[in-house]
Amino acid sequence: MGFTATVGGRSVDCAEDQPVLDAFLRAGIWMPNSCNQGTCGTCKLRVVSGEVDHRSSPADTLTDDERAAGLALACQARLRSDAVVESTGAVGGRATHPLRDLTATVLEVADIARDTRRVRLGLPEPLAFDPGQYIELTVPGTDLRRQYSLANTADEDKVLELHVRLVSGGAATEGWLFDGLAVGDRIEVTGPLGDFVLPAAEEDDGGPMVLIGGGTGLAPLLGLVRTALARHPQREVLLYHGVRGAEDLYDLDLLAELAEVHPGFTFVPVLSHEPAPDGTGYRTGLPTDLFVDDVASARGWSGWLCGPPAMVEAGVKAFKRRRLAPRMIHREKFTPADALG
Amino acid sequence: MTTTSEKPATPDLAWLDDITMTELERNPYKVYERLRAEAPLAYVPVLGSYVASNAEICREIATSPDFEGVITPAGGRTFGHPAIIGVNGDIHADLRGMVEPALQPVEVDSYVEDLVRPIARRYLEQFENDGHADLVSQYCEPVSVRSLGDLLGLHDVDSDTLRDWFAKLNRSFTNAAMTEDGEFANPEGFVEGDQAKAEIQAAVDPLIDKWIAEPDETSAISRWLHDGMPPGQTRDREYIYPTIYVYLLGAMQEPGHGMGSTLVGLFGEPDQMEQVVDDPALIPRALSEGMRWTSPIWSGTARISTGPVTVAGIDLPANTPVILSYGSANHDTGLYDAPTRFDFHRPPLPHLAFGAGTHACAGIYYANHVMRIGLEELFESIPNLERDTSSDVDFWGWGFRGPTSLPVTWEV
Ligand code: HEM
Ligand code: FES
Numbered sequence: 001m002g003f004t005a006t007v008g009g010r011s012v013d014c015a016e017d018q019p020v021l022d023a024f025l026r027a028g029i030w031m032p033n034s035c036n037q038g039t040c041g042t043c044k045l046r047v048v049s050g051e052v053d054h055r056s057s058p059a060d061t062l063t064d065d066e067r068a069a070g071l072a073l074a075c076q077a078r079l080r081s082d083a084v085v086e087s088t089g090a091v092g093g094r095a096t097h098p099l100r101d102l103t104a105t106v107l108e109v110a111d112i113a114r115d116t117r118r119v120r121l122g123l124p125e126p127l128a129f130d131p132g133q134y135i136e137l138t139v140p141g142t143d144l145r146r147q148y149s150l151a152n153t154a155d156e157d158k159v160l161e162l163h164v165r166l167v168s169g170g171a172a173t174e175g176w177l178f179d180g181l182a183v184g185d186r187i188e189v190t191g192p193l194g195d196f197v198l199p200a201a202e203e204d205d206g207g208p209m210v211l212i213g214g215g216t217g218l219a220p221l222l223g224l225v226r227t228a229l230a231r232h233p234q235r236e237v238l239l240y241h242g243v244r245g246a247e248d249l250y251d252l253d254l255l256a257e258l259a260e261v262h263p264g265f266t267f268v269p270v271l272s273h274e275p276a277p278d279g280t281g282y283r284t285g286l287p288t289d290l291f292v293d294d295v296a297s298a299r300g301w302s303g304w305l306c307g308p309p310a311m312v313e314a315g316v317k318a319f320k321r322r323r324l325a326p327r328m329i330h331r332e333k334f335t336p337a338d339a340l341g
Numbered sequence: 342m343t344t345t346s347e348k349p350a351t352p353d354l355a356w357l358d359d360i361t362m363t364e365l366e367r368n369p370y371k372v373y374e375r376l377r378a379e380a381p382l383a384y385v386p387v388l389g390s391y392v393a394s395n396a397e398i399c400r401e402i403a404t405s406p407d408f409e410g411v412i413t414p415a416g417g418r419t420f421g422h423p424a425i426i427g428v429n430g431d432i433h434a435d436l437r438g439m440v441e442p443a444l445q446p447v448e449v450d451s452y453v454e455d456l457v458r459p460i461a462r463r464y465l466e467q468f469e470n471d472g473h474a475d476l477v478s479q480y481c482e483p484v485s486v487r488s489l490g491d492l493l494g495l496h497d498v499d500s501d502t503l504r505d506w507f508a509k510l511n512r513s514f515t516n517a518a519m520t521e522d523g524e525f526a527n528p529e530g531f532v533e534g535d536q537a538k539a540e541i542q543a544a545v546d547p548l549i550d551k552w553i554a555e556p557d558e559t560s561a562i563s564r565w566l567h568d569g570m571p572p573g574q575t576r577d578r579e580y581i582y583p584t585i586y587v588y589l590l591g592a593m594q595e596p597g598h599g600m601g602s603t604l605v606g607l608f609g610e611p612d613q614m615e616q617v618v619d620d621p622a623l624i625p626r627a628l629s630e631g632m633r634w635t636s637p638i639w640s641g642t643a644r645i646s647t648g649p650v651t652v653a654g655i656d657l658p659a660n661t662p663v664i665l666s667y668g669s670a671n672h673d674t675g676l677y678d679a680p681t682r683f684d685f686h687r688p689p690l691p692h693l694a695f696g697a698g699t700h701a702c703a704g705i706y707y708a709n710h711v712m713r714i715g716l717e718e719l720f721e722s723i724p725n726l727e728r729d730t731s732s733d734v735d736f737w738g739w740g741f742r743g744p745t746s747l748p749v750t751w752e753v
Contacts, residue, residue, distance in 0.1 A: 032626075032709075034629075035702070040702075323752075326721065327621060
């Protein structure tokens with residue numbers, strides 16, 4: 001007989017006399033390991049629940065204190081019950097805002113650009129979130145859920161702002177948000193979700209930032225930029241908004257105002273499919289290419305990307321080319337709703 | 342009707358006589374592939390020794406109660422006695438007890454970040470804006486030797502000297518060719534090792550004099566002198582020098598080899614390189630595959646039978662040395678699909694790059710962290726590295742193996 005060992009949501013069978021490490025490796029699940037004889041400590045893991053037998057784990061490698069604290073050597077330990085383990089290398093995630101289900105009320109639906117709507121949702125009670133996070137909306141009468149980033153700062157916690165782009169044939173947009181959605185409608189909302197967030201305020205050193213948004217991928221960047229500038233009003237922030245044509249741009253006034261108050265903030269609207277109308281100062285091309293032209297070195301910067309997958313991929317490459325540390329590259333990993341419909 | 346012989350034909354092993362050291366040092370894989378297939382435990386004349394070349398036999402011998410540690414003849418000629426890799430019983434236990442405190446995981450965790458990260462940063466600062474570098478001589482080796490040099494208390498020995506020492510000790514230690522009469526085939530090959538040892542003693546003797554009088558808790562060698570000794574007494578310097586040489590060769594050189602080989606492997610698989618650069622959490626996994634792919638201590642240690650013993654169907658008399666070719670064992674097709682390919686997504690089976698049994702590497706935890714921090718800082722500082730493909734990467738070594746240089750370029 002045997003037990004089940006689980007790590008990061010993946011479970012494997014572990015025979016009674018089988019080292020936990022062996023069970024994971026055989027199932028193709030990587031765990032750090034080196035000596036496989038209990039002497040190097042590389043395979044140390046934390047037993048979150050369940051019971052293990054440490055067998056011949058040497059006291060030098062796994063001290064009594066560590067045993068008491070729930071650590072084990074995966075290459076030695078056998079299971080005495082089903083167990084959940086986690087790697088000790090994992091950085092303790094900072095406290096996250098609890099995920100909640102709320103019923104919101106539509107307060108405003110406004111057409112703000114070509115095929116683009118701003119939707120404001122009133123909440124029955126404040127929702128704690130970090131700027132840059134997203135929520136899920138349930139399409140009424142279906143099981144369909146769609147993810148939309150919040151354009152808000154953390155103090156805008158009673159009225160959530162979403163930017164929605166029409167996708168032809170899309171069940172959520174053409175079938176609902178662009179069709180009959182009206183002020184007063186009720187919407188089921190789940191959130192906050194996602195890790196596209198600034199460092200905690202006390203760890204934010206005010207370093208330069210570059211943000212690139214494609215289409216309605218601008219939404220979370222507005223929350224991030226406003227928060228970052230509120231923390232460090234003088235910081236250098238470069239925001240590119242990539243769209244097809246001038247008609248797709250929005251929130252130009254808000255961004256112009258922000259640039260006026262914060263001399264370090266630069267907003268760059270970029271059109272990919274048409275020349276810039278005279279006198280506008282808009283740029284043409286791809287925002288990720290313009291960044292490479294504009295910035296000689298982005299060492300010490302942080303980088304933020306939200307938009308279609310191809311844009312995000314090009315952004316990662318552009319950032320690395322300008323030597324922005326990969327650790328400091330943040331990308332919204334959900335596929336934006338306008339790529340799904 | 343034709344008849345075949347009853348017994349499966351024993352492969353004709355005459356080709357073993359033709360193996361040369363030069364060929365093994367340039368590229369041992371071809372010879373060892375054949376050894377694994379035809380004679381995974383075989384007497385190789387040029388080495389004057391039995392050689393174990395597949396994973397099962399290497400592991401069996403390394404962990405067998407019928408074998409104990411022994412230093413290869415060229416290794417013994419280079420290091421002298423008692424080197425930790427060639428002694429057993431109480432002396433081995435004392436030497437392990439001497440080196441292990443600084444290498445215990447809990448201890449390593451307490452110092453390794455503060456030790457290695459600033460060193461890695463310092464070397465990067467010297468070339469990160471140049472747009473080109475040789476990562477072996479400008480980064481992997483310096484980070485490796487400076488970290489261990491500082492840990493040992495050799496702050497005043499510059500990194501180039503430490504690199505020069507390990508290279509000389511390496512060539513001397515692996516000057517393994519033997520004549521039919523069991524003599525060293527190239528005795529002059531030990532001269533540079535002797536020179537290095539003379540330089541080492543000239544530099545380290547005064548430090549030992551100082552540490553005997555004033556123990557320095559922050560120097561590992563100072564602690565080797567004092568730890569576990571009755572008050573007022575220290576370990577004899579002649580007793581610890583051979584193990585100092587073990588450190589100044591393998592422990593200095595191998596984290597550099599490990600980083601270098603892993604980088605070459607990653608450059609050969611651009612998708613994997615991109616994944617690792619984008620997600621530094623994958624670095625330990627890439628390093629583990631790098632160690633398997635080109636094992637730094639490729640064929641550096643040996644065991645000797647303590648009595649008559651049968652291994653893999655071969656009867657060995659007492660006192661038969663067997664060289665453990667871990668670098669070959671880590672290419673065993675019985676364990677790894679397409680072992681010559683670098684692929685850190687392959688099923689993560691354990692490898693033998695750090696050896697096994699009572700003589701397994703004492704520095705695994707430390708070495709893994711040095712290499713991890715080294716690659717983290719490198720990719721953080723230069724995420725747009727590209728291999729300079731105007732020439733191929735050369736690997737060298739049979740006893741110890743790694744890339745001899747790794748030219749790279751990047752946009753600045
Ligand atoms: C990636 C780097 C390294 C690799 C691949 C490596 C690999 C090895 C291997 C294969 C052995 C022989 C094991 C056997 O015969 O079964 C060994 C022995 C040893 N290693 Fe390492 N090593 C590395 C780095 C280090 C470092 C940095 C230190 C010390 C700080 C160290 C300390 C030792 C010691 C003391 C021994 C002798 C153990 C004994 O005979 O009891 N190693 N190493
Ligand atoms: S792998 Fe070395 S202690 Fe488990």
